[in-house]
Amino acid sequence: MDVRTLTYRASTGVTAFVLLSGGVADLLGAEWAVAGIVALGFPAYLATILGVWKILGAVAITVPGYPRLKEWAYAGTVFDLSGAFVSHLVSGSPWFHLATTSTLLAVAVASWATRPVSRRLVTAVTPARESVAV
Numbered sequence: 001m002d003v004r005t006l007t008y009r010a011s012t013g014v015t016a017f018v019l020l021s022g023g024v025a026d027l028l029g030a031e032w033a034v035a036g037i038v039a040l041g042f043p044a045y046l047a048t049i050l051g052v053w054k055i056l057g058a059v060a061i062t063v064p065g066y067p068r069l070k071e072w073a074y075a076g077t078v079f080d081l082s083g084a085f086v087s088h089l090v091s092g093s094p095w096f097h098l099a100t101t102s103t104l105l106a107v108a109v110a111s112w113a114t115r116p117v118s119r120r121l122v123t124a125v126t127p128a129r130e131s132v133a134v
Contacts, residue, residue, distance in 0.1 A: 004114050005114075005116075007110060007114045008111060008114040008115055008116065011107045011108070011110040011111035011114065012061060012062065012111040012115070014104075014107050014111075015058075015061065015077065015104075015107055015108045015111045016058045016061055016062045017058075018104055018107075019054040019055070019057050019058035019061075019077065020054070020055060020058040022051075022054050023050070023051045023052070023053070023054030023055035023057075023058065024051070024055065025051070026047040026048065026050050026051030026054065027047075027048060027051030027052060027055065028051075029047060029048070033047055034047045037050075039091070040087045040088065040091050040093075041087075041091060042087075050080065053076060053080070054080065056073070057073040057076050057077055057080075060072070060073035061073045061074065061077075061111070064118075064119070067119060067120055067121040067122070068121055070115070070119055070121075071121050074108065074111070074112045077108045078105065078108060078109070081101055081104055081105040081108060082105060084101045085098060085101040085102055085105065088101060
């Protein structure tokens with residue numbers, strides 16, 4: 001197994017685990033998860049919404065096929081983690097919250113960047129040199 005494949009599998013496994021476990025905790029209303037969201041100034045019901053999206057994102061990035069869905073799942077993951085980072089930053093959270101969210105964001109980007117060609121959205125160039133997703 002080459003380094004790229006190993007990096008992809010490890011980073012995707014970590015990303016999927018974080019999304020799935022965090023999504024389940026959010027969806028079930030785990031006290032620590034809801035308290036964390038409320039401490040950042042968001043309403044408690046946001047945990048349920050994020051929980052559903054995280055679980056769906058974890059499934060989307062791990063199942064084979066569906067490259068467009070994967071692109072959206074990775075985009076949602078980046079929105080979630082970058083939003084968490086900024087929320088922790090502006091609310092004055094301890095440094096380890098910033099370190100954790102930025103590290104998880106980097107791992108998710110590594111998963112996206114090293115994914116195999118079979119899991120990428122293919123684009124074609126038309127004669128007018130306009131890029132079109134196929």
